[in-house]
Amino acid sequence: MELHALGCACNLFVCRLFEKELNYIVNHAKDEYILLDLTFVDLMAKMQHKFPTVKGYIILTDRQHMPKNSKLQNMLCYEDLLQVIT
Numbered sequence: 001m002e003l004h005a006l007g008c009a010c011n012l013f014v015c016r017l018f019e020k021e022l023n024y025i026v027n028h029a030k031d032e033y034i035l036l037d038l039t040f041v042d043l044m045a046k047m048q049h050k051f052p053t054v055k056g057y058i059i060l061t062d063r064q065h066m067p068k069n070s071k072l073q074n075m076l077c078y079e080d081l082l083q084v085i086t
Contacts, residue, residue, distance in 0.1 A: 033057070034057050038060070038061055061077065063079060
């Protein structure tokens, strides 16, 4: 199923972006959910207060590898979400 069929838009972040650029992209698009790799959890935890429209962060991993001591709020496990919809 395509994201557009669900009424979703997909913004791609590259690791070379500065925080100021990430901040602009997320807030300009009024993103509600951010899908991220484990390597970006600390950065998003640091920046989350700048994203008023973001409702949650979908971590692209399984339950076993989910961050346990992160300050990132509203984390969702990607593999758990897949199990719910299949």
